[in-house]
Amino acid sequence: MLRVTGRLADVWIPSMGYADPPALADMNAVIDEATIAAGRAPESVRRAYNIVGSFGAATGFLQGTPRDWAEQLADLTLTQGMATYILGSDDPRALATFAQEVAPAVRDLVEAERARAATRSEPGGIPGSVAPQGNPPAEPSEPGEGRPRHTSLGVRPTPDSGERLAxxxxxxxxxxxxxxxxxxxxxxxxxxxxxxxxxxxxHLRSELTQIREIVAQVRSGAMGIGSARSAINTMTLRQNNWTLGAYCAAYCRILTGHHTLEDRSIFPHLRRAEPGLAPVIDRLEREHEVIHDLLERLDEALVAMVTADGMPPALAELSGALDLLTDALLSHLSYEERQLLAPLAAHGFG
Incomplete structure (x- = not known):
């Protein structure tokens, strides 16, 4: 699977437990070799990492203070090229600490070390100096939304392709x-x-893509339920029950948890910080409710598919429900980024 990742994938997202930090070097080497053999650059495969841990005074990996976490994750970025970290937690305080303290500190540590390395590699370089870099252009808004001004923000929202499946x-x-x-x-x-x-x-987009690929293969007959279980076993959302239904249901729970955190914590904070943002937040909350209903519909299709043992009518219903969820979710995530990136940068997560 690692060689397939190197040949074909755009991103690799292993999880702690499946790929603990000491194992990453060897696994990355296999991916790098496969990318080169396929005529690709190793950096064409983005490296992300699903992590778990707890904040405290212990000395193990991701068991200490936010500063300890930042130093450990920065080391993984610098030595193993891990570019994105996704914290598996439903604790709002842990998520807030990770977003507000750990993630910024990791970026600062990595940027500082890379700047030092660049200075050391340039003859006559001034220690600590970094060439200025301009901000990328702002992502234009979608039709009907006005034009949010994010021109000074160097983080770009993910564009909506406009493609719809349902x-x-x-x-x-x-x-x-x-x-x-x-x-x-x-x-x-x-x-x-x-x-x-x-x-x-x-991360949500990546996992949704994997679900769609499995459903498509099962529906076409290219993959049986048993083979699907084996494929799912290599993925990042690992559950005890290795069935297509369990994997999709786990994704539904994670997505629901993400939206619940926004509704209960992040959105009230942004309402207080930016009263003019209220109409956007109202709309995002309504879309969360619609997505919740679509998840319920997907769950019903999953139950029907499992009880029908993957028969074509049940798979067709599952595919239809998944198409509509895909359209809604990708559109929603893009809209949310276009509207909230600048307010979140200015005011944080609360």
Missing amino acids: REQAWAEDDRPAFAMPEREYTAHEEATAAHLVDVHD
Whole structure:
């Protein structure tokens, strides 16, 4: 599977337990060899990492203070090229600490070390000096949303391709409100806070893609339920019950947890910090409710598929439910990033 990843994949997302830190070097080497053999550059496969841990005074990996976490994760980034970290936790305090303290500190440590390395490699370089880098252009807003001004923010929202798979629509997209943050400069810490939202969303997108691939293979007959179980066993959302239904259901729980955290913690904080953002947050909350209903529909299709042992009608219903969820979720995540990256950078997660 690692060689397949190197030949074909855009991202590799192992989990602690399956790939603990000491094992990453050998696994990365296999992926790198496969990318080169396929005529690709090793950096074409983005490396992400699902992590678990607890904040405290212990000395183990991801068991200490936020500073300990930052130093350990920065070391993985510098030595193993891990570019994204996804914390598996439903504890709002742990998630807030990770987003507000650990993630920015990791970025600062990595940037500082890379700057030192670049200076050391340049003859006559001034210690500590870094060539200035311009901010990338802002991502334009989608039609019907106005034009949010993110020109000073170096974190780009993920664009919506506009492609839709289902015949029905979860909602009208041309009446979404927009919020324009006043232009300002952002620190590296603030940009890291905004980037964390994109990282979490990228993980949700990646897992959704994997679910779609498995359903497509099972439906076409290219993969049986037993083979699907083996394929799922290599993925990042690892459960005790290795069935297609268990994997999809686990994804539904994670997505629901993400939206619940936003509704209960992040959104109230942003309402207080930016009252003008209220119409956007109202819309995002309504979309969360619709997505919840689509998850319920997907869950019903999963139950039908399992009880029907993967018969074609049940798989067709599952595919239809998955198409509509895909359309709604990808559109929603893109809209949320376009509207919230700048406010989150300015005000944090609460």
